[in-house]
Amino acid sequence: MIEQNAAPKYELSLTRVIDAPRSKIFKAWTTPELVKQWFAPLPWTTPHVEMDVRPGGANLFVMSDPDGNEFPNRGVYLEVVENEKLVFTDAFTSAWVPSAKAFMVGTITLEDLGGGRTKYTATVLHWSEEDRQAHEKMGFYEGWGQCTDQLAALVAKL
Protein backbone atom coordinates (compact mmCIF):
# COMPACT_ATOMS: atom_id res chain seq x y z
CA MET A 1 0.00 0.00 0.00
CA ILE A 2 1.34 3.42 -0.95
CA GLU A 3 1.11 5.95 1.83
CA GLN A 4 -0.72 9.11 0.96
CA ASN A 5 0.45 11.16 3.87
CA ALA A 6 3.80 9.62 4.71
CA ALA A 7 6.79 11.95 4.68
CA PRO A 8 10.52 11.45 4.77
CA LYS A 9 11.90 11.87 8.27
CA TYR A 10 13.07 15.45 8.68
CA GLU A 11 15.47 14.62 11.44
CA LEU A 12 18.03 16.25 13.67
CA SER A 13 19.83 13.99 16.10
CA LEU A 14 22.44 14.16 18.82
CA THR A 15 24.11 11.28 20.63
CA ARG A 16 26.38 11.34 23.70
CA VAL A 17 27.77 8.88 26.17
CA ILE A 18 26.99 10.19 29.64
CA ASP A 19 28.83 8.90 32.68
CA ALA A 20 25.71 8.28 34.74
CA PRO A 21 23.02 5.59 34.97
CA ARG A 22 19.82 6.00 32.96
CA SER A 23 17.70 6.58 36.05
CA LYS A 24 19.54 9.81 36.93
CA ILE A 25 19.21 11.19 33.40
CA PHE A 26 15.53 10.30 33.28
CA LYS A 27 15.06 11.99 36.65
CA ALA A 28 16.81 15.12 35.37
CA TRP A 29 14.39 15.20 32.41
CA THR A 30 11.24 14.66 34.49
CA THR A 31 11.76 16.63 37.73
CA PRO A 32 10.94 20.37 37.39
CA GLU A 33 13.56 21.54 39.92
CA LEU A 34 16.24 19.60 38.03
CA VAL A 35 15.04 20.63 34.56
CA LYS A 36 15.43 24.28 35.60
CA GLN A 37 19.14 23.65 36.19
CA TRP A 38 20.09 22.47 32.72
CA PHE A 39 17.29 22.91 30.15
CA ALA A 40 18.29 26.24 28.57
CA PRO A 41 21.76 26.98 27.22
CA LEU A 42 23.39 29.46 29.60
CA PRO A 43 23.21 32.48 29.84
CA TRP A 44 19.57 31.66 29.06
CA THR A 45 17.71 30.11 31.99
CA THR A 46 14.51 28.17 32.62
CA PRO A 47 12.82 29.89 35.58
CA HIS A 48 9.47 28.11 35.34
CA VAL A 49 8.69 24.48 34.55
CA GLU A 50 5.43 22.52 34.73
CA MET A 51 5.31 18.88 33.68
CA ASP A 52 2.64 16.23 33.77
CA VAL A 53 4.85 13.33 32.72
CA ARG A 54 2.45 10.76 31.25
CA PRO A 55 1.11 10.15 27.75
CA GLY A 56 -1.23 13.03 27.04
CA GLY A 57 0.17 15.10 29.90
CA ALA A 58 1.02 18.72 29.18
CA ASN A 59 4.23 20.58 29.87
CA LEU A 60 5.28 24.21 30.07
CA PHE A 61 8.88 25.31 29.85
CA VAL A 62 9.44 29.04 30.30
CA MET A 63 12.85 30.12 29.11
CA SER A 64 14.36 33.50 29.91
CA ASP A 65 17.00 35.42 27.99
CA PRO A 66 19.73 37.34 29.86
CA ASP A 67 17.53 40.48 29.88
CA GLY A 68 14.72 38.62 31.62
CA ASN A 69 12.40 38.33 28.62
CA GLU A 70 10.39 35.15 29.04
CA PHE A 71 9.50 32.66 26.31
CA PRO A 72 6.87 30.08 27.28
CA ASN A 73 6.74 26.83 25.34
CA ARG A 74 3.92 24.38 25.76
CA GLY A 75 3.76 20.80 24.65
CA VAL A 76 2.41 17.35 25.38
CA TYR A 77 4.09 14.04 26.23
CA LEU A 78 3.27 11.31 23.72
CA GLU A 79 5.13 8.38 25.26
CA VAL A 80 6.80 7.79 28.61
CA VAL A 81 8.85 4.68 29.38
CA GLU A 82 10.54 5.17 32.73
CA ASN A 83 14.34 5.34 32.49
CA GLU A 84 14.22 4.44 28.79
CA LYS A 85 12.29 6.81 26.60
CA LEU A 86 10.50 10.13 26.58
CA VAL A 87 8.59 11.49 23.57
CA PHE A 88 7.09 14.97 23.46
CA THR A 89 5.76 17.40 20.88
CA ASP A 90 4.79 21.03 20.50
CA ALA A 91 2.00 20.01 18.12
CA PHE A 92 -0.47 20.12 21.04
CA THR A 93 -0.78 22.45 24.03
CA SER A 94 -2.90 19.97 25.95
CA ALA A 95 -4.56 16.65 25.15
CA TRP A 96 -5.53 17.09 22.34
CA VAL A 97 -5.64 20.69 21.29
CA PRO A 98 -3.54 21.67 18.27
CA SER A 99 -0.90 24.31 18.97
CA ALA A 100 -0.26 27.32 16.74
CA LYS A 101 2.13 25.14 14.77
CA ALA A 102 3.15 21.51 14.71
CA PHE A 103 6.90 22.07 14.56
CA MET A 104 8.67 19.12 16.15
CA VAL A 105 8.55 15.77 17.96
CA GLY A 106 11.42 15.11 20.34
CA THR A 107 12.46 11.64 21.47
CA ILE A 108 15.00 11.02 24.23
CA THR A 109 16.27 7.45 24.39
CA LEU A 110 18.50 6.10 27.14
CA GLU A 111 20.52 2.97 26.49
CA ASP A 112 22.37 1.24 29.34
CA LEU A 113 26.03 0.73 28.37
CA GLY A 114 26.94 -0.98 31.63
CA GLY A 115 29.33 0.34 34.26
CA GLY A 116 26.94 3.16 35.08
CA ARG A 117 27.25 4.74 31.64
CA THR A 118 24.40 5.63 29.31
CA LYS A 119 24.10 6.21 25.58
CA TYR A 120 21.97 9.32 25.33
CA THR A 121 20.18 10.05 22.07
CA ALA A 122 18.00 13.07 21.34
CA THR A 123 16.15 12.77 18.04
CA VAL A 124 13.98 15.57 16.75
CA LEU A 125 11.60 15.02 13.83
CA HIS A 126 9.88 17.86 11.99
CA TRP A 127 6.83 18.15 9.75
CA SER A 128 8.82 19.69 6.89
CA GLU A 129 12.32 20.07 5.56
CA GLU A 130 11.87 23.84 5.88
CA ASP A 131 11.29 23.46 9.62
CA ARG A 132 14.18 21.04 10.00
CA GLN A 133 16.53 23.52 8.34
CA ALA A 134 15.14 26.41 10.40
CA HIS A 135 15.73 24.41 13.59
CA GLU A 136 19.29 23.62 12.51
CA LYS A 137 19.94 27.30 11.75
CA MET A 138 18.45 28.29 15.13
CA GLY A 139 21.43 26.43 16.51
CA PHE A 140 20.11 22.95 17.22
CA TYR A 141 23.51 21.30 17.54
CA GLU A 142 25.04 24.12 19.57
CA GLY A 143 21.96 24.64 21.77
CA TRP A 144 21.00 21.03 22.42
CA GLY A 145 24.71 20.19 22.66
CA GLN A 146 25.32 22.79 25.35
CA CYS A 147 22.19 21.70 27.22
CA THR A 148 23.38 18.09 27.07
CA ASP A 149 26.72 19.16 28.57
CA GLN A 150 24.80 20.96 31.33
CA LEU A 151 22.64 17.85 31.83
CA ALA A 152 25.72 15.61 32.04
CA ALA A 153 27.34 17.95 34.59
CA LEU A 154 24.17 17.95 36.69
CA VAL A 155 23.61 14.19 36.75
CA ALA A 156 27.26 13.68 37.75
CA LYS A 157 26.35 15.43 41.01
CA LEU A 158 23.08 13.54 41.66
Added chain:
Amino acid sequence: MIEQNAAPKYELSLTRVIDAPRSKIFKAWTTPELVKQWFAPLPWTTPHVEMDVRPGGANLFVMSDPDGNEFPNRGVYLEVVENEKLVFTDAFTSAWVPSAKAFMVGTITLEDLGGGRTKYTATVLHWSEEDRQAHEKMGFYEGWGQCTDQLAALVAKL
Protein backbone atom coordinates in the same frame (compact mmCIF):
# COMPACT_ATOMS: atom_id res chain seq x y z
CA MET B 1 1.37 32.91 31.94
CA ILE B 2 0.81 33.88 28.32
CA GLU B 3 0.96 30.94 25.94
CA GLN B 4 3.41 31.35 23.11
CA ASN B 5 2.11 28.55 20.97
CA ALA B 6 -1.55 28.38 21.90
CA ALA B 7 -4.06 28.83 19.12
CA PRO B 8 -7.79 29.36 18.96
CA LYS B 9 -9.67 26.15 18.37
CA TYR B 10 -10.27 25.77 14.64
CA GLU B 11 -13.25 23.51 15.10
CA LEU B 12 -15.84 21.67 13.08
CA SER B 13 -18.39 19.68 15.02
CA LEU B 14 -21.36 17.45 14.44
CA THR B 15 -23.81 16.07 17.01
CA ARG B 16 -26.52 13.45 16.58
CA VAL B 17 -28.72 11.36 18.80
CA ILE B 18 -28.34 7.74 17.70
CA ASP B 19 -30.89 5.11 18.67
CA ALA B 20 -28.32 2.58 19.88
CA PRO B 21 -26.23 2.04 22.99
CA ARG B 22 -22.70 3.44 23.13
CA SER B 23 -21.09 0.01 22.98
CA LYS B 24 -22.48 -0.68 19.49
CA ILE B 25 -21.31 2.66 18.14
CA PHE B 26 -17.86 2.19 19.67
CA LYS B 27 -17.71 -1.26 18.13
CA ALA B 28 -18.65 0.15 14.72
CA TRP B 29 -15.77 2.63 15.03
CA THR B 30 -13.18 0.08 16.12
CA THR B 31 -13.91 -3.11 14.16
CA PRO B 32 -12.43 -3.10 10.62
CA GLU B 33 -15.21 -5.19 9.05
CA LEU B 34 -17.80 -2.77 10.44
CA VAL B 35 -15.85 0.38 9.60
CA LYS B 36 -15.77 -0.73 5.96
CA GLN B 37 -19.58 -0.65 5.93
CA TRP B 38 -20.10 2.99 6.87
CA PHE B 39 -16.86 5.02 6.90
CA ALA B 40 -16.98 6.60 3.42
CA PRO B 41 -20.00 8.47 2.06
CA LEU B 42 -21.56 6.28 -0.64
CA PRO B 43 -20.93 5.88 -3.58
CA TRP B 44 -17.40 6.06 -2.13
CA THR B 45 -16.35 2.94 -0.24
CA THR B 46 -13.69 1.88 2.25
CA PRO B 47 -12.30 -1.41 0.90
CA HIS B 48 -9.30 -1.67 3.24
CA VAL B 49 -9.03 -0.86 6.93
CA GLU B 50 -6.24 -1.50 9.43
CA MET B 51 -6.56 -0.34 13.02
CA ASP B 52 -4.44 -0.75 16.11
CA VAL B 53 -6.88 0.80 18.56
CA ARG B 54 -4.75 1.95 21.48
CA PRO B 55 -2.94 5.21 22.26
CA GLY B 56 -0.04 5.37 19.81
CA GLY B 57 -1.55 2.69 17.59
CA ALA B 58 -1.63 3.38 13.86
CA ASN B 59 -4.55 3.16 11.48
CA LEU B 60 -4.98 2.97 7.73
CA PHE B 61 -8.24 3.76 6.00
CA VAL B 62 -8.23 3.24 2.24
CA MET B 63 -11.14 4.94 0.56
CA SER B 64 -12.17 4.25 -3.01
CA ASP B 65 -14.07 6.51 -5.41
CA PRO B 66 -16.72 5.04 -7.74
CA ASP B 67 -14.04 4.51 -10.43
CA GLY B 68 -11.95 2.37 -8.09
CA ASN B 69 -9.22 4.95 -7.44
CA GLU B 70 -7.89 4.36 -3.96
CA PHE B 71 -6.97 7.01 -1.39
CA PRO B 72 -5.05 5.72 1.61
CA ASN B 73 -5.13 7.76 4.81
CA ARG B 74 -2.87 6.99 7.72
CA GLY B 75 -3.14 8.22 11.27
CA VAL B 76 -2.55 7.43 14.91
CA TYR B 77 -4.88 7.03 17.89
CA LEU B 78 -4.12 9.49 20.68
CA GLU B 79 -6.70 8.41 23.26
CA VAL B 80 -9.00 5.44 23.59
CA VAL B 81 -11.66 5.15 26.31
CA GLU B 82 -13.81 2.12 25.59
CA ASN B 83 -17.42 3.00 24.73
CA GLU B 84 -16.80 6.66 25.59
CA LYS B 85 -14.13 8.37 23.57
CA LEU B 86 -11.82 7.94 20.61
CA VAL B 87 -9.22 10.53 19.57
CA PHE B 88 -7.15 10.23 16.40
CA THR B 89 -4.99 12.42 14.21
CA ASP B 90 -3.38 12.46 10.79
CA ALA B 91 -0.42 14.39 12.24
CA PHE B 92 1.46 11.08 12.62
CA THR B 93 1.64 7.99 10.42
CA SER B 94 2.95 5.83 13.26
CA ALA B 95 4.13 6.50 16.80
CA TRP B 96 5.64 9.08 16.52
CA VAL B 97 6.55 9.93 12.96
CA PRO B 98 5.19 13.22 11.59
CA SER B 99 2.96 12.86 8.53
CA ALA B 100 3.25 15.02 5.43
CA LYS B 101 0.91 17.47 7.13
CA ALA B 102 -0.69 17.88 10.53
CA PHE B 103 -4.21 18.64 9.31
CA MET B 104 -6.70 17.51 11.93
CA VAL B 105 -7.48 15.86 15.27
CA GLY B 106 -10.78 14.01 15.46
CA THR B 107 -12.59 13.24 18.71
CA ILE B 108 -15.63 10.99 18.92
CA THR B 109 -17.50 11.20 22.21
CA LEU B 110 -20.38 8.94 23.18
CA GLU B 111 -22.78 10.05 25.89
CA ASP B 112 -25.36 7.65 27.29
CA LEU B 113 -28.83 9.25 27.14
CA GLY B 114 -30.57 6.25 28.71
CA GLY B 115 -33.12 4.04 27.02
CA GLY B 116 -30.47 2.68 24.68
CA ARG B 117 -29.89 6.06 23.03
CA THR B 118 -26.56 7.83 22.62
CA LYS B 119 -25.53 11.41 22.05
CA TYR B 120 -22.86 11.16 19.37
CA THR B 121 -20.44 14.04 18.92
CA ALA B 122 -17.68 14.25 16.33
CA THR B 123 -15.35 17.20 16.89
CA VAL B 124 -12.55 17.98 14.50
CA LEU B 125 -9.83 20.47 15.41
CA HIS B 126 -7.36 21.87 12.89
CA TRP B 127 -3.97 23.55 13.12
CA SER B 128 -5.13 26.63 11.20
CA GLU B 129 -8.22 28.53 10.19
CA GLU B 130 -7.19 27.96 6.57
CA ASP B 131 -7.35 24.19 7.10
CA ARG B 132 -10.64 24.42 8.98
CA GLN B 133 -12.21 26.34 6.10
CA ALA B 134 -10.73 23.95 3.54
CA HIS B 135 -12.21 21.00 5.44
CA GLU B 136 -15.60 22.70 5.57
CA LYS B 137 -15.47 23.40 1.83
CA MET B 138 -14.44 19.78 1.16
CA GLY B 139 -17.89 19.00 2.49
CA PHE B 140 -17.33 18.24 6.16
CA TYR B 141 -20.97 18.57 7.18
CA GLU B 142 -22.34 16.70 4.18
CA GLY B 143 -19.65 13.98 4.24
CA TRP B 144 -19.46 13.35 7.96
CA GLY B 145 -23.22 13.77 8.15
CA GLN B 146 -23.83 11.11 5.51
CA CYS B 147 -21.31 8.79 7.19
CA THR B 148 -23.05 9.31 10.52
CA ASP B 149 -26.37 8.34 8.90
CA GLN B 150 -24.69 5.21 7.51
CA LEU B 151 -23.21 4.51 10.95
CA ALA B 152 -26.62 4.92 12.63
CA ALA B 153 -28.24 2.58 10.07
CA LEU B 154 -25.53 -0.03 10.65
CA VAL B 155 -25.65 -0.01 14.46
CA ALA B 156 -29.45 -0.35 14.32
CA LYS B 157 -28.83 -3.80 12.81
CA LEU B 158 -26.10 -4.91 15.26
